[in-house]
Amino acid sequence: MSIDTTTELQHAVEDAAAHLYVWALKDIPQDLRDALKDAAARETSIPGRRVLNTILRNVEVADADGNLVCQDTGIAVYTCHVGEYFPLHPARIYEALRDGTARATIEHPLRSNAVHTITRENTGPNIGHRLPIVHWEFVQDWDGLDVKCVPKGSGSENMSFLKMCTPADGVKGIKQFVLESIVGAGGKPCPPGIVGVGIGGSADYAMYLAKEAITRPIGTRNSDPLVAQLEDELMGLLNETGIGPMGLGGDVTVLNCHIEHADTHMTLNPVAVNYQCWAARRATAHIAADGTVDFDREA
């Protein structure tokens, strides 16, 4: 492939990233809209209903005004599935995602949240050292690229928790830790949202998996039936805690619970919790090898 063609492809990825970031912030997926409506219909507490009805009104206003659903433009997180024959190297895909993020921030304009972690000085248009954050998966026998943009707000990201349970703690230890984490978080992560849980692997990988879990369409289930059963059970337990919408008390504490897992060492039992707020924003671009882009709100 010629230099001109790879440059064009890099521009196509950059354009897609710039579009995805703004689109994700404005137009939340249908599965999320449905989950929020269901929540409003089943909530019985007065403050809880007030919160959920305000959320539904807010989504309508964002649609009508073309405005952002939430002001927190987050840190831009992308998950990339790269086909082995996709003709642009991941180093250039990263550059394109970074440039697209910056361009969207300047052109819209979007609030710039990125700061140096020690000086706290703003580093510019939502990019910086190791920002944006990209999760990579590589796919054999394929020449495409899927990019999912998940702008991650800080209110929910601050409610992230890791525990290295012991093997003797078992699955019960995992359940207890998820429950105590979500009760302890109270209203801070903007409930009701998606509780992402990563189990197994290592300490860092468990948290990576928890983040992967919150990027899934709401209510999708892990392909391993044992894990899927745990997702259902935890979702039920979490909704019995009474924390409720925005922590003001009620029946709906979470919209769902998603779990991703990895096999682990015989002496490890890591569990990580990553919370995604009710404004669980995500948007995807399917990019073909020839640079054509198909945008997808529901993936």
Place this chain on the structure above:
Amino acid sequence: MATHEVTFPISDPQEILKLRAGDEVTVQGHIIGIRDRTQIRIFDQGVEPPMDLRGAFLLHTAPGVRKLGEGKYEKVCIGTTTSARMVRFTEPLGTQYGVRAICGKGGFPDEAIEPMHKLGMVYFAIVGGAAALETTQIEEIEEVAWEELMPECLWKFRVKDFGPLTVGIDAHGNSLYHDVQAAAQEKLKELYARL
């Protein structure tokens, strides 16, 4: 649970005493946007804020704005941030500056209950993330100070029908957050026993 309409800044402290945890409130008038770095500057670095905070309603925010000219901004998207990080400023805001209401999302921990009781202050819970709606209720950005802290400046907004807010902590020593958390901790014991 009653509903109220309150105009800020307030001069009559009785207005605050009418509000009870769980009540619904809509706000009119002027409110002040403030955030972590703004309050660090006031209290940790000892810099006097260049706005009058007496009787004020403070909103925990860092707005998305578009610059129009020198010191002039128009709203793009204005929402509210997590309050708990800023709880330690509650008492000095009340005693030194006469602030009457703090509004944010996610609530204040129990350490805010006593100063709010003693000083006649309330905490209003807004719906976090509902920024598109909140933006429509802010009519104008009238003033901005400390622009170098962008977006964590000191902002003065004129609002209309700002809400609905829920009284999370009232001036009588009641906190919805305390009550919900206490009940949830009890519930956890029951849930753990079932695992």
